[in-house]
Amino acid sequence: MSGVTNLKPKAIIFDMDGVLVDSEPLWQKAEFEIFSSLGVHVTEELAMTTKTMTTREVTEFWRNRYEWKNISVQQAEDRVISRVIELIENENCEIDGIGNFVKLIKDQGYRIGLATNSPYKIIPVVLKKLKLTHYFDAVSSSDSEPNGKPDPSVYLTTSCKLEVDPEHCIAIEDSFNGMLAAKRAGMKVAAFTNGNIAADLSIANYVINKFEDIDQWTACVIN
Template identity: 35%
Template sequence: MFKACIFDMDGVIIDSEPMHFEIDLIMTRQLGLNLTHEDLEKYVGMTNPAMWKYIKEAHMLEPSVDELSRMQMDMKLRIFKERDEKPIEGIVPLLQALRSDGYPVGLASSSPVLFIQAVIEKLQLQPYFSVIVSGEEVPQGKPAPDVFLKAAQLLQVEAEHCVVIEDSRNGVAAAKAAGMTCIGFMNLNSGLQDLTRADFIVDSITQITVSKLKNL
């Protein structure tokens, strides 16, 4: 039985993956690496430290993971504040409908707390989320289930009664590992993501309604 909805943020609440790809490509080039958009797609849904850990080890980079993550975050916050970003189509009506019907809503993102706060404040979405959890606040980020389990715990809802909306392979894997129902949102701007493990796949958030969530 559906009792709570948990949203991913990047690629679900806001179409920010193109910006992430853009900045990550700039950074990797500044570090002397010749990575492509496709090379970075496998990291979608992971925390920034996890991504940099893999890249640092693969290319023997000198800066620490913390230094790389800080450089990346500084650049993302600066660029995000300069841009006119809006919620993905269908997100606000869905959040309004969930609130109107009394369903608790959580946000479980791999992004750092500072970036999550910047997005939620800029888009004025604070009233809709009962809990917000960053992947950097739990022992393991996606594809591990920790961030979703923490959100469910804070929402005081059993994992089996939570529905997750995700746009990445790593996010879907995390939701299923948590024992939750998962709706995969096929956002083409998130790269070529394998969402086949999701229970349902949509190509628009507007296809998700409270009545449909109740029937899952």
């Protein structure tokens, strides 16, 4: 594929929402419940606008349109996060095949990272849910960065923690903004479609349709 070099990858960095867990419906549910309780009229059209934002950005988005009282932006954000954590713990949200996929690449000697726009406190909840905590060598959240994806900061931070140069990393992403962040960080990108034929793959180096298809993917990309 164009833009692919012969540098052997040394690390795989996963996005979290939509890659490890199918959490988008859970975020939508939590945001609708919390913001509606504060008097916000959450429309489907505006909710699509907030889809790629960080939790803080989403909260500020709605606060700027509906000035609720007696609760700060931070408190509202915390309520959303707490509700998402509750839903993740209780819902069947694991992406099919992700457990075996992570274990396989770990067994092959690759360092494994996680770079997400979601708040840091959700990361251990997800990894515990999937029983994958000890497979990850480094995790990072955009809530510790000046900007979220598509800014490359969270990917650069994660590669630094892994002690692997970005050019030796492959990021696995399901969103165009996430892919763009990884590209801007100097990484190759594997687009995870999960069967979504409408996904924008224009800047991806590789494509993963399902994590069950690990043999073909690892033969092409990792080995």
